[in-house]
Amino acid sequence: MDIYSEKQQIATAIRTLKAEKATLGLVPTMGALHKGHLALVKKALEENDKVCVSIFVNPTQFDNPDDLAKYPRTLEQDLELLKSLSDSILIFAPTVEAVYEGRTLSEKFHFDGLEHEMEGKFRIGHFDGVGTIVKRLFDIIQPDKAYFGEKDFQQLQIIKKLVEIHKIPVNIVACPIYREPSGLAMSSRNTRLKPDYKKAAPFIYKTLKTAKKQFGTKSAVNVTQWVEKQFASHKLLKLEYFIIADETSLKTVTRKSSTKQYRAFIAVYADDIRLIDNIALN
Structure with missing residues (x-):
């Protein structure tokens, strides 16, 4: 080498x-x-x-x-x-x-x-x-x-x-995204997470997976509101943004189209550590 x-x-x-x-x-x-x-x-x-x-x-x-x-x-x-x-x-x-x-x-x-x-x-x-x-x-x-x-x-x-x-x-x-056994997306920043925040952080991916299920039957606006509500009541994790966007243009979705590919993007603070993740929706 x-x-x-x-x-x-x-x-x-x-x-x-x-x-x-x-x-x-x-x-x-x-x-x-x-x-x-x-x-x-x-x-x-x-x-x-x-x-x-x-x-x-x-x-x-x-x-x-x-x-x-x-x-x-x-x-x-x-x-x-x-x-x-x-x-x-x-x-x-x-x-x-x-x-x-x-x-x-x-x-x-x-x-x-x-x-x-x-x-x-x-x-x-x-x-x-x-x-x-x-x-x-x-x-x-x-x-x-x-x-x-x-x-x-x-x-x-x-x-x-x-x-x-x-x-x-x-x-x-x-x-593809490589994940820890807990589902948390692998990141060099994960090593800086304090124990309580490391334990809480898999909530991010868990929420993304539920958002994906909801996206099949609900509007992008309704899914976004649901995600924001989940984090508003979380004691440790602070949501910076959750956005459902067109994979190509990255523009926020207002109305779904059967001809486009969508992805949900999220950024969350765990104490002072900023974590990002995303998931394909269709």
Whole structure:
């Protein structure tokens, strides 16, 4: 397993791989790896000769400085986990300086309005930061395929749009949400949950599953009101938003159509830890 911290180093290694006609998959991460990340890596290993895993806590996608400071950083542990999977993994773990070269700023992107829905309303500038780092990783790594989890479904749709708009020659592979036995969506932030909140957090997925059942017979407005009522009476979990949206446009649904695919999105605070999840409705 080869580890690189400089762009020039990994670019040289990738040129060698390309000369050998090896296929290359990319799994971008911010570290603090868990089984969900490893599922992405395993999928990438099945479909490519080599896989690059990037480990980089990207400062430009954090709108909250405290969240950035508290984000778990476990590089040595991450490397051990990846080493146990395969020898066909390249690690790109750059510094902020190596990525941003002294100008830690986001580029400005337009994603046909996708960036203004849901997370975009609550995390100003977040998707400019995501677009900036993902575009730079694609430029450096030049992968044939890149793997993203559906837990961050809005991010996934935005990255697909980034690739489309900028004509980047990479195939985006969406992978299912990986859940803990309790149903809680796997997240690096879960490690920061205090015991009472960790015990309460599976209520999020339980509520999503019931909302999916209700969506078959009730309107989107009625389902949304029901979810808001469930969290209004919850002692530990605070609902930031619950939205039923068109999977393609991410626009909030007002009237259902039999020709469209819908998904429910949720963001919840468990103490000061922000958790997101989603579920396909049809």
